[in-house]
Amino acid sequence: MDQLALIIGLLLATVVAVGIGDRLRLPFPVLMLILAASLTFIPGFPEIAISPELILPIFLPPLLFATAQRSSWAVFRVRWRTLLMLAVALVVVSTAVVAGAAWLLIPGIGIPAAIALGAMVAPPDPVAVESIAGRVHMPRRLITVLQSEGLFNDAAAIVIFQAAVAATVSGTEFSPDVVLQFVLGAAIAVAVGIGMGWFTSLITRLVQSMVARSAVTLVVPFAAYILAEEVHASGVIAVVVTALEIQRHARPQDAAERVTRTAFWDVVELLVTGLAFGLVGLEVRQVIRDEGAGIVGMIGNAMVVCVLVFAVRLAWMAMMSGLARSTTDSLRPNSAKEVLILTWCGMRGLATLALALALPLTIADGSPFPARSQLIVIACAVLLATLVLPGLTLPWLMRVLKASGDGSEERDAARVLARRAQEAAIAALQAHELMKELPPEKVALVKEKMTRLHAELLDGSIRNESVGEMRKRGRELAIAVQTIALDAARQEVVAARNEPGVDPEVADRVLRQLDLRTMIMPE
CATH class of the missing domain: 1.20.1530.20 (Na+/H+ antiporter like fold)
Structure with a gap:
């Protein structure tokens, strides 16, 4: 004992x-x-x-x-x-x-x-x-x-x-x-x-x-x-x-x-x-x-x-x-x-x-x-x-x-990965059939939301749309569109993590932000 x-x-x-x-x-x-x-x-x-x-x-x-x-x-x-x-x-x-x-x-x-x-x-x-x-x-x-x-x-x-x-x-x-x-x-x-x-x-x-x-x-x-x-x-x-x-x-x-x-x-x-x-x-x-x-x-x-x-x-x-x-x-x-x-x-x-x-x-x-x-x-x-x-x-x-790092290298690496995740998300939306079901003004709103993804991944903020906003756009369709975009973004970061020259820890930080964003989405 x-x-x-x-x-x-x-x-x-x-x-x-x-x-x-x-x-x-x-x-x-x-x-x-x-x-x-x-x-x-x-x-x-x-x-x-x-x-x-x-x-x-x-x-x-x-x-x-x-x-x-x-x-x-x-x-x-x-x-x-x-x-x-x-x-x-x-x-x-x-x-x-x-x-x-x-x-x-x-x-x-x-x-x-x-x-x-x-x-x-x-x-x-x-x-x-x-x-x-x-x-x-x-x-x-x-x-x-x-x-x-x-x-x-x-x-x-x-x-x-x-x-x-x-x-x-x-x-x-x-x-x-x-x-x-x-x-x-x-x-x-x-x-x-x-x-x-x-x-x-x-x-x-x-x-x-x-x-x-x-x-x-x-x-x-x-x-x-x-x-x-x-x-x-x-x-x-x-x-x-x-x-x-x-x-x-x-x-x-x-x-x-x-x-x-x-x-x-x-x-x-x-x-x-x-x-x-x-x-x-x-x-x-x-x-x-x-x-x-x-x-x-x-x-x-x-x-x-x-x-x-x-x-x-x-x-x-x-x-x-x-x-x-x-x-x-x-x-x-x-x-x-x-x-x-x-x-x-x-x-x-x-x-x-x-x-x-x-x-x-x-x-x-x-x-x-x-x-x-x-x-x-x-x-x-x-x-x-x-x-x-x-x-x-x-x-x-x-x-x-005077050898302490200022974190600039990690921030630059994270910026590159976040940009790749954002581009992958937008590309997936443009290629998916669901986008054809949205009226033009809603398509513009979805794309605008994805362009904010880069900044949100870098500063750690996770902004998810309220249920009221989703109802205005069509709740189920909006969730489906976000899911497609985030899946593509995660796929890009996971693939990048295994590439030579990519710092795995930086990739993990960006991936964590995407994971957290996915988890708070309404079902």
């Missing part, structure tokens, strides 16, 4: 942290981590024990799914170079540098165990980045870079970690077969994700209940993750592909379902994020308390690794910035200012903690896992250094660098 009360308390604290964060312009996940860590200083405060094997399966699927829903396949076709450079190559380089330093600094650690440490601290957390970067008016292009990196880097880190731990436990050398394992696991995971996406689309067509259709999207991420892990594939990639496939199969006519599902997932993402970072805070405090005075002797090595993590990311971003001048990839950093921001946003989180706690106690011959306590302390130090410090100072850094 104490653990249940603690979980409920963390959920309530999340709501409070969001309010405080909004007032202080601070990220609520960092506030939750600090709050949870400080709570354990209270005498008699209940502890919560979650198996390390459950941390990733419980929290990663819904949070990755929520983030991936805001993307599309077209985006990844454009970003694939950046994706490989950040989500795979940077993880490998970070792992190698940290492993080399650990091997030199920690006596008797062995190369496989050192590689395990490097894999633990290599992947930035997409949840932390999404929650923190979005609150400081970061330019949309930089958020896009961070999102691309965060959706897949856990997969590479987990594969390297598992191979390194297996080598340590068995007493063998670290095998380069890990590359083949990653490629094969990724391919199987993509197949699992495509299958789960198709299965979800089938269910949404067969099930009549709108609530049930929204609820199935909460079950599917866990199913995709577990199924992929059972066949020794990447659960992370399977969840991301499932989300992308569900969005690809989205139907323009499902307006009410989209509105309901968006609200549902906003709540799920908020509470799960708060609970996850609250538990991270509790676990970090538990590690510190378990190590006691012995942790003092580990601080030096931990600081070296923290500095290396920042330095490797800074050097990598600077290299990508140099490459950007000779390529057409618009998602790479193109200035020193952007290099610094992207370096500062390399925040570690759930994956780092879960992998650290998943280290075995012993190896095959029964002896302790090499330097296990020190590896856990270093991983937690990196988590705190890369999450708390940047999380609290990022708003200040954005102000000093």
